[in-house]
Amino acid sequence: MLDIKGLSAGYGPVVILRDISLGVEPGSITALVGPNGAGKTTLMKTILGLIRANSGSIVYDGADISRSPSHSRVDGGIALVPEGRMVFAALTVEQNLRLGAVVPRAHGGALERLEEIYRQFPRLKERRRQLAGSMSGGEQQMLAIGRSLMAKPRLILLDEPTLGLAPIMVKKVFEIISQLRADGYTVLLSEQNSKLALETADHGYIIENGIVTLSGPAHQLVDDPEVKRRYFGM
Numbered sequence: 001m002l003d004i005k006g007l008s009a010g011y012g013p014v015v016i017l018r019d020i021s022l023g024v025e026p027g028s029i030t031a032l033v034g035p036n037g038a039g040k041t042t043l044m045k046t047i048l049g050l051i052r053a054n055s056g057s058i059v060y061d062g063a064d065i066s067r068s069p070s071h072s073r074v075d076g077g078i079a080l081v082p083e084g085r086m087v088f089a090a091l092t093v094e095q096n097l098r099l100g101a102v103v104p105r106a107h108g109g110a111l112e113r114l115e116e117i118y119r120q121f122p123r124l125k126e127r128r129r130q131l132a133g134s135m136s137g138g139e140q141q142m143l144a145i146g147r148s149l150m151a152k153p154r155l156i157l158l159d160e161p162t163l164g165l166a167p168i169m170v171k172k173v174f175e176i177i178s179q180l181r182a183d184g185y186t187v188l189l190s191e192q193n194s195k196l197a198l199e200t201a202d203h204g205y206i207i208e209n210g211i212v213t214l215s216g217p218a219h220q221l222v223d224d225p226e227v228k229r230r231y232f233g234m
C-alpha cells in the first residue's frame with residue numbers, strides 16, 4: 001500500500017532522513033521503532049506531506065505522492081494521529097470527533113461514522129460532552145484515534161500513541177491498534193516501546209539517526225539477540 005524508496009528529508013538545510021526505504025502491506029501493522037530523535041516523527045510528517053522530500057519516492061496505492069500537497073494525501077485516505085495526541089483541549093469530545101470529518105472524503109456518512117466510533121469506544125460516548133483537555137492521557141489518545149477514523153482513512157499513521165501513558169493504558173492502546181487491523185485498516189506505528197510494538201506488528205523497521213538499520217518480519221526482530229540487547233535492554 002505504501003512503498004518508500006531512497007527517501008531523504010529534513011528541515012531546511014538540515015537533513016534528518018537519509019535514504020529511507022520502507023514498505024507497508026495493506027491490512028498490516030508495520031512498526032517503526034527507534035530511540036528519541038531517530039526521525040520517526042519526521043518520517044510520518046514526510047509521508048503526510050507536511051515536510052517535503054528532498055529526494056526519493058513515496059508511492060501510495062501505486063501513485064507517487066511525494067510531490068502532492070498534504071490535503072490531497074489526506075483526501076486519498078492517509079491519516080496522521082500525531083505525537084502528543086493534539087486534541088483540542090477546550091472543545092468537547094464530540095466536537096473533536098466532528099473536526100475529524102471536515103476533509104472532503106469524509107463528508108458523506110459522517111454521522112454514521114460517529115455512531116460507529118462510539119460503538120467502538122464506549123468511553124468516548126460516555127464522555128461526549130466533556131472537554132477533551134479534562135480527560136486522561138489514555139482517553140485523549142483514544143479520542144485522537146477516533147478523530148482520525150472520522151476522516152475515513154485507509155492508512156493510519158500512529159505516531160508514538162503510548163508516549164507517557166500508564167502501563168494499563170499502554171496495553172489498552174495496543175489492543176485498539178490490533179483491532180484497527182482486524183477492522184481492515186492499515187497501520188504504520190511509531191514507537192519507543194519497541195518490544196510491545198514488534199510483538200503487535202507484522203513487519204518492523206528499526207530507525208536510528210535517520211537511517212533504517214534493520215528490518216524484517218516483526219516476530220523475527222523480536223527474537224533477534226542483537227535487537228533484544230540493544231533495544232529491549234535484555
Ligand SMILES: Nc1ncnc2c1ncn2[C@@H]1O[C@H](COP(=O)(O)OP(=O)(O)O)[C@@H](O)[C@H]1O
Nearest residue numbers: 011014016034035036037038039040041042043
Ligand atoms: N522543526 C524542526 N526543525 C529542526 N530540526 C528538527 C525539527 N523537528 C525535529 N528536528 C530534529 O530532527 C531529528 C529527528 O526528530 P524526530 O523526527 O522528532 O525524531 P523521533 O520522532 O524519532 O523522536 C532530531 O534531531 C530533531 O532534533
Ligand SMILES: [Mg+2]
Nearest residue numbers: 040041083160
Ligand atoms: Mg517523534
